[in-house]
Amino acid sequence: MKTIDLLESNRLGSKLPTEDSIKLNEVTKIVFKLKKTIVLTGAGISCNAGIPDFRSSDGLYNLVKSKYPKNCVKGQDLFDISLFRNELTLSLFCTFMEGLYSSSLKAKPTETHKFIKILKEKNKLLRCYTQNIDCLEKVINLNCGIDLNNFNDGNNSNFNKIWKNLDVVQLHGNLQKLSCTQCFKTFNWSPDNQAQLSKGLNPECENCYLKYQERLYSGKRLTGNIGMLRPDIVLYGENHPQSEIISKGLSLDMSLKSDLLIIMGTSLKVDGIKKLVRNLSKTIHDKGGLVIFINKTPISKSWSNLIDYEILSDCDDFIKVLKHEIPDLFLTQEQLDSKKLSNNKEKTKEESLLTPPSTPKKTKIKREPKKFKRAESNSKKINKATNSFKLPSPQSSFNEDDEPDLDELKMTSNRSRALRAFTRSQMNQERSIKVKRELEDVDINTKRIKL
């Protein structure tokens, strides 16, 4: 088991030691790469949502202790079936649960809850098993909790289909529902029920009451009691009413070759959870997968062979690290596409800056009418011939759009021939004058020598 301590570096505001950075990098790559993740969550993921942890120093147990200092009920006993044996402790349980329900209504899903949703959206979530009863996963539209009515038809293919659609399995029940102690029917909280529970009273079950009335009016023998409503959560020492379905679903998940187990916000102290993690870890390791544990408190070394990475951190802080290291995991497909597009544009821009400008491509010149071409070639000849005389270029008055005047061009051509002939004769004349002058000079000089 490799340990990464994010708490210490956060507390000191210092950089993570290189060794831990390397291990953290391994973890982020694993989360990004592996495809079939099972998540197991505990109270630690809901602390930042405003729901107190059960065991931490500012947890629920201590809050109850400060609220009822004279009462001898210990924190853990508030979740124990034994409190139903005593009217006073039952009353305390009702008041406490109503408080917890009210605070859960105000709570908002945390970064960790949203991370579970992201795993689902990226098709990487095989299942989330939670010990939490707050149902915050439902707020972000995760399919949360088992509806017994769906599973009761005994059809196996139906079971597989319904189970595979379930995102979150609540191992300890659901605080957002009330259930009858007699007929086990579940109900939503009503303002009336809430008012009674806050006073420490258990509301009567409507279903049981109606059945009782029916028997009474039909003159049948009155059997059974009218049940009372309590939060639909599983207490210590109590069997989970959905245990059969959960163990069947768990077997199905184990056969689906999960490659990653992420355990978040739980200290793994409850026996049932310990067993679940042991089984999941072994199955995942057998398939070559990995197990990552994230919690504020270190885990016992007895887990060393079952957990690969222990990250000491607040769960939301760890999610922030993931967001920083593997941002693409948190982007929607649309955002990824637009990121890819802008990256490509940026790349093309960079390439064009680095590459020297290429030779411009030959552009195809539009073929002009034959008449124009000939006229143009004539005008070139004229230009060449007349340049030395600085005659006004025929092109100076030549407009490409106009039809060239051939007669004028012909005349100009004749003129240039005449000019060439004139130049030749003038040059000859000048040369003969120069020779004559030179001869005269020689004559004068010879005369001078003679003198």
Ligand SMILES: [Zn+2]
């Ligand atoms: Zn009932």
